[in-house]
Amino acid sequence: MISKNLFSILCGILVWVLGVGFYLFSYYIPFLENPELQSNIILALGIIPSACLGTYLFYRNHYMKPSALAITFVIVATVLDVLITVPAFIIPYGGSYSKFFGDPMFYTIVVEFYFIVLYFGTHLTKKIKA
Template identity: 75%
Template sequence: MIIQKIFSILCAILVWIIGVSFFLLSFYVPILENLERQSNIVLVIAIIPSACLGTYLFYTKSYMKPSALAITFIIVATILDVLITVPVFIIPNGGSYSEFFGDPMFYAIIVEFYFIVLYFGNYLTKRIKA
């Protein structure tokens, strides 16, 4: 039980690292005039394969209800955003915690993240049981 929780946290950290990497890299390839919007678009797209990868890696070694795994991924990502993303990347560029967590896009990405892990987790668990 404890090992599966630790493994789920490690998979969540991997997903967060991939997501933040794409978010930050998008600033170096300006396509849109509004770089903040561009980075959010990139993150919305990048979270799909990232969440699927983390979910797949988790289910190759362990089992947990997909809804619990999705919540674990979201909690870990939010904690890492509080501890790392905002103070290291957002505040030095003129942002703040309230701006970051007050952005409706943050919550849209959380909902997307939850449903990707839930859907793909359900898919994988059905394949495992079959």
């Protein structure tokens, strides 16, 4: 059996993969003149079902305080952004770490991500305890 800490990291990786998928996919269907704004909007919308799926999968077999799971997911996503997203998808197109992590939209999505996992996790754990 996988420990809850390892499983929370694996679920966080799944959410990150889905988020990056939404972000990259948004470039293939242009509907705004600003592709960066469009990708951020798609990511902000796509993170909702992605975070809910990761949270649901975690709580099917494990328990952790929703706030701890939310911060775990945020840390996992941030580390993967540092190690993979920025070097592979941002820097080759003229971006940088400072531009990526200095963008207010990054922090908006981080806060959204945290509160989605917190809210949905709290909802799921209330059902488990009932």
